[in-house]
Amino acid sequence: MKAEQLPLLNSVSAPATHPDGTRAVVSVTRPDFDADAYVGQLWSIPFDQAMPPRRITRGFRDTAPAFSPDGKVLAFLRTTPDGKPQLHVVEANGGEPQAITDQKLGVSEFSWAPDSRRMVFSSRVPEEGRYGTVDGVGAGSEDPRLITGNQYRLNGLGYTADKPAQLFVVDVPEPGMEPPVVPAGRAAKARGSEAVGLVPPAVQLTFGDADHTSPSFSSDGTSVYFVASLHEGHDADIASDIYRVPAAGGETTALRPDAAPQSVHEVCESVNGEWLFFTAQDLGDDGLDFVARNTALYSMPVRGGSATMLSDVENQDIGGRLEARGADGVLALNTSRGSVQLIQWTADGESEVLVKGPLVVIGASAVGDVVAVTYGDASSSGEVGVLEKGEFRLLTDFAKAFRDGATVLEPQEFTATGTDGYPVHGWAVLPEGNGPHPVLLTIHGGPFAQYTGAFFDEAQVYAEAGYAVLMCNPRGSAGYGQAHGGAIKEKMGTVDMADVLTFLEGALEAFPAMDRESIGIMGGSYGGYLTAWVIGHEHRFKAAIVERGFLDPVSFAGSSDIGWFFGGQYTGGSSEQMAAQSPMAVVTEVRTPTLVIHSENDLRCPVEQGQRYFAALKAQGVDAALLLFPGEDHELSRSGTPHHRRQRFEQILAWWARHLPSTANPPRETGSVTG
Known part of the structure; x- marks a missing residue:
């Protein structure tokens, strides 16, 4: 491989499997020298190998695909050359994508509600007067920052204390619904200064100075789980935990108020609504002892009770997005001896390694007995396969152009x-x-x-x-x-x-x-x-x-x-x-x-x-x-x-x-x- 061949490298996202179990959608992105940016679109990957993969969007950079639970709508993030990622939806069978957010600093992550009518998303909310919220006030003209805490900036994000990540719920337009239009002429004059929203209004669920991340709905759709550092003294440690807030807005509840310091990464509820799965690192008594702490997978009863560690914390390091499977199971990734495995757990601790070997699993999603998997190996930075009835089949060859043009x-x-x-x-x-x-x-x-x-x-x-x-x-x-x-x-x-x-x-x-x-x-x-x-x-x-x-x-x-x-x-x-x-x-x-x-x-x-x-x-x-x-x-x-x-x-x-x-x-x- 030569440096000038970087644009031949395709990166593939975690898959989104359609609820009917016939196909998955992934985002495929690559470096582009002409744009001096990363470009990419969404691809549909049929599990029937008689049908070839095909590109289904035409955006500048489309990422993070996710089907609605009823299978009618595909949601994803779209980034324009001069804009921030915004949440879009498109009918699952094709059509014109529609933006449903216009957040000042963009959308970072999102999740569907079980009813397929709402989504929760995370977005950084800028302090008034900063980050272009006031016309004519650029970065160099903003008011000074008075720093009093340890945690006020992050690599790649810059200052964070003045733009915490908050959670919002937005209603998803019905598929096929006529889009809103901007009034013009006499209609615009009659409305005067009344704003016309081209995207549905979003309801903010969380507030305060902490980041709120990893949102997901409860199985009954009434609540949203998330991860945050809301405990007393949170600026002096790196601990975080699981919280719940009503999906219609209301008071936030800590689910483990007396837990020992941990850094929680991901959380999701089982399909049957009985179990909560989460991944976390222990941090010692002071909430700072992170060195070489493997991340463990836990389950706890949704109705209350203690958490049980499911993974072997000494020898397994669990990561990636948690994906519910079956009534009471979850898929997760494990870092192991220069590889990343895909493992399935049940709430009672039974586990099975589904994909292993000299490869790196990127992500997975399951419907019934079918599991779509994206992974990298020695000759590719991202491919899609499907695990069905114990057989693993490769479905894509996104590295072909690279292999044809470069030495691997x-x-x-x-x-x-x-x-x-x-x-x-x-x-x-x-x-x-x-x-x-x-x-x-x-x-x-x-x-x-x-x-x-x-x-x-x-x-x-x-x-x-x-x-x-x-x-x-x-x-x-x-x-x-x-x-x-x-x-x-x-x-x-x-x-x-x-x-x-x-x-x-x-x-x-x-x-x-x-x-x-x-x-x-x-x-x-x-x-x-x-x-x-x-x-x-x-x-x-x-x-x-x-x-x-x-x-x-x-x-x-x-x-x-x-x-x-x-x-x-x-x-x-x-x-x-x-x-x-x-x-x-x-x-x-x-x-x-x-x-x-x-x-x-x-x-x-x-x-x-x-x-x-x-x-x-x-x-x-x-x-x-x-x-x-x-x-x-x-x-x-x-x-x-x-x-x-x-x-x-x-x-x-x-x-x-x-x-x-x-x-x-x-x-x-x-x-x-x-x-």
Whole structure:
């Protein structure tokens, strides 16, 4: 794969299965260089393979499809090039989509009511005078913000305290109903200043300064469940819980007022209305101890009672949107050893793994005995399959254009064992040819995250350029149990560094085509941290790339959106502990040529982390460069603008061409990164 082939990569959403069990709808989006944005539409995927998939909408970016329970209407979010996502509906059998919201800051998520006549949605509500609510008052002319709490901004969103996410209920127009029109001429004069709504009025259900997320209706349609942090002292912890509010509006009720601190992610009621399923992480007594805490699946009686943990919290990490199945069951995803599985649970704790193997399940939805599944594997970033009568059938080939136009190299699974006997699991992606190939040791972010064996654009681009790419999940990573993930708590840069170096040595022995004298190291976020830490202790690498790194725990505490709790939980809060695990504390030992990459709007690992690290390298004479991306945040490599994502790849390869050239990426006279 080459950087210019990014537009060939299709991403596929979780599926929405039609209630009649004959088809599913997904959104398929891709980067587009001409629009410098992500574009995509909805596709209908028949389960009868005699009928081909087809595109059914023509919007700029249509996402998040969901059928009404009666199957008559398809809802989705539509984004225009210059607008925010708004909720739209269209008749399930086809027609012209109709907008039913015009929220100032757009709609983020929604859910159908059982009667198919209403939807609940979440939307950020701006404080008056901000975010364009007053004509002529731009961002630079707004009143100052008086900050008194810890939680007031988030990476990718900016300030949040002045635009909390609230819940609304909106009535859905009858299919085929005549749309409203804007009065003109004499009719407009007669109405005067009376407003004419082109969308149905939405009733706001929640208020206050907290975010209200993950809304869903009760099975009888009278209430809405949601997740929020409404407890006393919520600004001093990261706990959240489950609440319920009448669907017609009214008083909010906490469903677990005496529960120990947890971070609740998703909630849904069983089809029979007897059980409430939810996913949550325990957070210790202070509501902050999040390090390597797997997310567990719970059930609790709707009519009251204690919650029961259904999953194995030590070895299973449950995520994704919860999808009710059967009378008292639910579908959920489990992160496991570089894959993501689909598992079904019943309220009494019985479980069955429905989809597993070397793939990453993206989402699923079920009707009766039919389960539609979207997933990624080694050769595709998103396909749709159906599980029916125990048989799993692939229904799409959205990666065909990519495979026809690009080289896809298969990751080779590998486990290395360190001197302490600990296994380090990962993959190698080797270029074509016999070698010797220069090696790139890559380190993922998180740290409680994982590399997988599924398609990864970065590994493919570097391998296409002639590099053997190594990816492993050292201690600190997710997917291998809580003990594995928690091994670096207050010990960052210890066993995790040992593990990545163990994996490197093991791979060099296992794959003779790798050139052990030509090795580079790179990583982003926590991967940027560990890269910077390693080159402060090891000098075998020809060059390094430190991207969006967590580089100084001290300044991170005051500059990052999560700095008020994250660093203290991982490194410990004392100055001695921070210094003992800080890349800035060992920067004077670095001799490796280093490219520092950062984004100007990064609030997770703020740009000052990269700037200060770069300045320290330059001050001591290290060959260093700083690559800054305007308008981007911490997610540049994953969801930055297509133009910037391509430029990032080009600049990374230029750096490697200069310091670690390969046959396919030779030294160049122009286009290199400069200081």
